[in-house]
Amino acid sequence: MKKIASILTSCLFYCAVYSQISTIIPSSSSIAQTAVADTHNWSAFTNPAMLGYLEQTEFGFQFENRYLLNELSTKSAQIGFFSKLICTGISFSHFGYSQYHEMMGGIGFARNFSDKFAMGVQANYFTTYFSASNSYRGTFFPQVGLSVQLSPAFNIGFNASNPFQSTIKTEYVTKRLPSVFSLGTGYSFSPGLIWRSQIDKELSSNYRYATGFDYLMLEKLTVKLGGYWLDYLVPCLGMGFKTGSFLIDLNCELHPLLGLNTFASVHYRFRK
Amino acid sequence: MRQLFSLAFLLSLFSCEARAQDAVATTDQLIADIFEQYTAENDEDIDYDTFYEELMYFSENKINLNKTKREELERLPFLSDIQVENIISHIYRFGALQTIYELQLIDGLDMTDIRRMLPFVIVGEGMNNNKKIYWRDLMLYGKNELFFRLDKGLESKEGYQFLPEEEENTAEENAKKYIGDAFYHSLKYRFHYKDRVQVGVTAEKDAGEQFIGKMHTGYDFYSITAQLKEMGKFKTLVVGDFRANFGQGLVLRTDFGMGKSSYVLNVIPRNSGLKKYGSTDENNFFRGVGATVRLGKFDVSAFYSNKMIDADTVNGSFSSRYTTGLHRTIAEMSKKHTVNQQVIGGNVTFTYSKIQLGFTAINSLFDNRLQPVRATYNYFYFAGKQQTTAGLHYRMRWQKLNVFGETAMTDNGALATINGFSFIPLSQVNLVVMHRYYSPEYDTFYASAFAETSRINNESGFYLGAEIRPYKKWKISVYADSYRFPWAKYGIDVPSVGADYLLQADYAAKRNISMFWRFKYEGKQGNVPQTESALPVVAPIQKLSLKYSLSYSFGNFSFKNVLEGNLVRKADAPWTYGAIASQDVSYDFKTFPLKVDFRYQFFDALKYENRVYSYEKDVLSAFSIPMYFGLGSRYYLNLKYELNKRLSLWFKISQTIYADDREVLSSGNETIAGNKKTDARFLLKWEF
Numbered sequence: 001m002k003k004i005a006s007i008l009t010s011c012l013f014y015c016a017v018y019s020q021i022s023t024i025i026p027s028s029s030s031i032a033q034t035a036v037a038d039t040h041n042w043s044a045f046t047n048p049a050m051l052g053y054l055e056q057t058e059f060g061f062q063f064e065n066r067y068l069l070n071e072l073s074t075k076s077a078q079i080g081f082f083s084k085l086i087c088t089g090i091s092f093s094h095f096g097y098s099q100y101h102e103m104m105g106g107i108g109f110a111r112n113f114s115d116k117f118a119m120g121v122q123a124n125y126f127t128t129y130f131s132a133s134n135s136y137r138g139t140f141f142p143q144v145g146l147s148v149q150l151s152p153a154f155n156i157g158f159n160a161s162n163p164f165q166s167t168i169k170t171e172y173v174t175k176r177l178p179s180v181f182s183l184g185t186g187y188s189f190s191p192g193l194i195w196r197s198q199i200d201k202e203l204s205s206n207y208r209y210a211t212g213f214d215y216l217m218l219e220k221l222t223v224k225l226g227g228y229w230l231d232y233l234v235p236c237l238g239m240g241f242k243t244g245s246f247l248i249d250l251n252c253e254l255h256p257l258l259g260l261n262t263f264a265s266v267h268y269r270f271r272k
Numbered sequence: 273m274r275q276l277f278s279l280a281f282l283l284s285l286f287s288c289e290a291r292a293q294d295a296v297a298t299t300d301q302l303i304a305d306i307f308e309q310y311t312a313e314n315d316e317d318i319d320y321d322t323f324y325e326e327l328m329y330f331s332e333n334k335i336n337l338n339k340t341k342r343e344e345l346e347r348l349p350f351l352s353d354i355q356v357e358n359i360i361s362h363i364y365r366f367g368a369l370q371t372i373y374e375l376q377l378i379d380g381l382d383m384t385d386i387r388r389m390l391p392f393v394i395v396g397e398g399m400n401n402n403k404k405i406y407w408r409d410l411m412l413y414g415k416n417e418l419f420f421r422l423d424k425g426l427e428s429k430e431g432y433q434f435l436p437e438e439e440e441n442t443a444e445e446n447a448k449k450y451i452g453d454a455f456y457h458s459l460k461y462r463f464h465y466k467d468r469v470q471v472g473v474t475a476e477k478d479a480g481e482q483f484i485g486k487m488h489t490g491y492d493f494y495s496i497t498a499q500l501k502e503m504g505k506f507k508t509l510v511v512g513d514f515r516a517n518f519g520q521g522l523v524l525r526t527d528f529g530m531g532k533s534s535y536v537l538n539v540i541p542r543n544s545g546l547k548k549y550g551s552t553d554e555n556n557f558f559r560g561v562g563a564t565v566r567l568g569k570f571d572v573s574a575f576y577s578n579k580m581i582d583a584d585t586v587n588g589s590f591s592s593r594y595t596t597g598l599h600r601t602i603a604e605m606s607k608k609h610t611v612n613q614q615v616i617g618g619n620v621t622f623t624y625s626k627i628q629l630g631f632t633a634i635n636s637l638f639d640n641r642l643q644p645v646r647a648t649y650n651y652f653y654f655a656g657k658q659q660t661t662a663g664l665h666y667r668m669r670w671q672k673l674n675v676f677g678e679t680a681m682t683d684n685g686a687l688a689t690i691n692g693f694s695f696i697p698l699s700q701v702n703l704v705v706m707h708r709y710y711s712p713e714y715d716t717f718y719a720s721a722f723a724e725t726s727r728i729n730n731e732s733g734f735y736l737g738a739e740i741r742p743y744k745k746w747k748i749s750v751y752a753d754s755y756r757f758p759w760a761k762y763g764i765d766v767p768s769v770g771a772d773y774l775l776q777a778d779y780a781a782k783r784n785i786s787m788f789w790r791f792k793y794e795g796k797q798g799n800v801p802q803t804e805s806a807l808p809v810v811a812p813i814q815k816l817s818l819k820y821s822l823s824y825s826f827g828n829f830s831f832k833n834v835l836e837g838n839l840v841r842k843a844d845a846p847w848t849y850g851a852i853a854s855q856d857v858s859y860d861f862k863t864f865p866l867k868v869d870f871r872y873q874f875f876d877a878l879k880y881e882n883r884v885y886s887y888e889k890d891v892l893s894a895f896s897i898p899m900y901f902g903l904g905s906r907y908y909l910n911l912k913y914e915l916n917k918r919l920s921l922w923f924k925i926s927q928t929i930y931a932d933d934r935e936v937l938s939s940g941n942e943t944i945a946g947n948k949k950t951d952a953r954f955l956l957k958w959e960f
Contacts, residue, residue: 113826113827113829114826116826116827117826117829117831119857144872146831146855146857148824148826148831150781150785150824156822156833158833158855160855160872163872163905163907164907164927164929165904165905165929165931176931179874179905179931181853181872181873181874181905183833183835183853183855199853201853201874201876203874203876203903203904203905203931204903204931204932
């Protein structure tokens with residue numbers, strides 16, 4: 001199983017942008033990973049500007065399992081502190097297994113400027129365990145984000161992660177951290193139907209094109225449908241539940257080659 | 273009609289103040305944006321110094337629309353010939369403008385055009401520009417400006433790394449290295465009293481050139497210029513370095529020309545006569561004296577220039593002029609000022625009502641013989657010491673039709689002619705149609721006219737441009753240009769054909785949000801390298817480009833997103849792509865004299881054919897359009913800080929990081945080890 005996991009991990013590193021993003025950046029509850037222009041959800045490590053849209057303090061946990069392999073799971077947690085001046089967020093994620101794992105922590109600050117636009121910056125520390133040297137190596141990298149409400153129904157989002165192309169160098173290997181440029185749009189047909197699209201470009205990988213719809217079917221139930229293209233077309237389906245202060249999201253993606261990818265998150269929003 | 277004017281005035285009152293403030297605050301940026309539109313689809317290296325100085329001058333000395341003349345309005349390069357004619361015609365027919373927003377009533381002008389004009393024009397009673405100038409006025413009201421600019425690449429380049437003396441071939445290798453330090457710096461002094469008296473001194477040293485040393489001491493390039501205007505019979509008098517532009521540019525145009533750009537109607541060069549020179553370009557100017565005298569309806573200009581130019585001279589002849597202006601190595605120094613060129617020229621222009629006729633002649637004399645190394649493509653290039661070129665140009669306006677053209681001939685009998693007309697069939701539609709024919713034998717030194725390539729010879733073509741305003745807030749610009757090279761060109765060893773098509777849609781959604789989509793198709797032919805055929809083989813090259821730009825501002829923040837991509841196909845090879853995307857954020861501190869611009873962008877153009885150019889903000893009067901080829905990202909931070917009313921500082925730092933595993937950047941002496949290139953730039957402006 002470890003061999004399979006290793007092979008898959010290698011594939012994930014070198015074949016596809018989504019894999020590169022996903023190994024280091026945890027998935028978001030936005031369908032098809034269209035979080036960069038999702039003003040309703042702040043997802044750890046996606047677009048720090050979305051932190052500025054917090055209306056109350058919240059925390060959450062995410063778990064993602066790739067292709068039904070425990071070794072390819074990402075666990076993440078986040079807490080966002082609301083403030084009228086500047087919102088602050090702290091995030092953490094863990095990917096991998098005992099022989100190889102990656103951890104990342106970040107602290108972000110964002111502000112919403114009169115609902116016209118929001119800007120955010122985040123400082124991340126990434127560390128990985130190299131079993132060959134039985135040591136951890138890490139590095140800092142920044143992340144900047146922007147969200148602009150061009151009209152009441154239309155907004156755009158931008159995120160640059162690791163713009164300086166930081167790397168981790170060891171005696172034997174240089175690990176390049178993904179440098180990702182993301183641009184996304186969101187359009188509200190009505191308060192209950194939102195359409196989002198996004199383009200991601202990890203510098204050394206192919207483009208990822210994603211689009212998805214959030215439909216508020218019932219007061220407490222949102223149905224999500226979307227897909228993205230990255231060498232293959234990957235359909236995505238999800239549901240969101242809201243009960244009191246809790247938000248629960250369940251998403252799944254069906255990769256035609258690698259199989260099923262599942263995601264679950266629980267968020268708790270404190271009362272205002 | 274007066275009621276209409278009054279209504280326009282009332283409507284505009286609500287927004288006038290805010291818009292005016294908006295425009296003034298962004299004059300620098302507006303000039304750069306206009307220039308970007310010119311250069312975005314134009315491969316020519318246009319001199320930004322002159323462009324900037326000209327517009328900056330008008331931002332400080334606004335054109336009074338009620339007193340202006342066509343030749344003055346033509347100096348606003350973003351106005352098309354038709355728009356200029358319409359403004360002049362409107363004021364002639366209906367009298368002086370009461371408010372700037374009456375411009376909305378003029379055919380062919382929309383709010384975007386008017387906003388562009390705002391920083392440069394006023395409406396008012398105006399002043400008498402022929403008033404006698406006194407020394408006292410010069411001393412009291414003259415404006416002095418001093419600019420100092422310093423650039424440095426932060427990574428060490430191969431050209432600055434000398435080999436240790438103990439190694440073999442050290443002397444030979446070290447002799448190829450740069451003789452100076454890695455700093456670029458320049459000094460500019462400007463004095464002007466309105467536009468009547470202008471004096472300028474420019475000194476520049478490029479990176480790698482020696483400032484203090486055995487081979488050279490001082491700046492590498494000096495330029496001094498003085499210009500007087502409207503002094504009695506003298507319309508213009510220039511001494512020192514100057515430029516001269518007449519007609520359509522077939523004989524004489526040393527200023528930036530009008531080429532293919534998204535300003536699809538602006539294809540007619542502006543007849544600006546003699547003017548001072550203030551650029552750091554070390555080639556494209558005259559050095560001597562010139563004057564324009566007004567004699568009734570005739571403007572008579574004459575000038576004489578005598579200067580040393582750079583060339584690779586051997587045994588009394590040279591094969592080509594060396595025009596980079598770089599003198600960084602011993603080899604480059606050996607080309608410096610090796611040939612003397614004398615130029616004498618003149619122009620007579622007759623203007624009567626809506627008719628203008630002119631005659632331009634120029635004679636150039638080298639002290640060495642120009643003898644190009646013959647190849648197929650340059651078979652007809654000029655060879656010899658002396659050349660004379662002369663041409664006739666004309667412009668006529670009849671109602672909504674404007675006809676223009678020029679025909680020129682060199683002393684070997686070679687002909688060049690360009691003729692066209694612009695027309696307004698409907699108030700929402702402006703058209704321009706133009707035909708050009710430049711004989712392969714026509715090759716003159718100071719021509720710069722509308723053409724596919726920068727060299728005005730060996731080309732015939734037909735251009736059709738249209739600007740349509742189908743709905744409010746929308747503008748559609750389109751051009752089609754079909755051309756033919758009847759003889760081989762550089763890179764195309766046989767006669768060939770080509771065509772360009774451009775379609776741009778501009779949408780000004782709100783006052784603070786604007787966007788455009790630009791689609792361009794280029795089809796031409798190029799050599800196929802490494803074929804087994806004894807005869808040259810050419811193949812079609814197709815390029816499709818698409819660009820989307822979105823600009824928006826909120827309060828003190830302004831943002832810009834650009835997405836651009838292209839597809840290129842050579843012969844039957846697969847299509848290759850190039851792409852670039854950027855995010856700009858600017859912040860102007862209103863309570864603190866600081867302005868900050870930041871950009872992050874990535875580029876993905878693995879093939880050279882897919883290279884992408886992207887304009888970026890820079891220090892005052894500098895303009896950057898870096899070329900992106902490869903895979904990587906770039907970011908920059910640009911700061912402007914006004915210490916006080918007299919002293920301003922600019923600082924820019926930019927870095928490009930390649931992610932395509934390259935271990936060195938550039939080549940030769942410019943080689944940088946690693947995958948990063950960082951540049952810092954500093955500029956100081958002192959007004960006194």
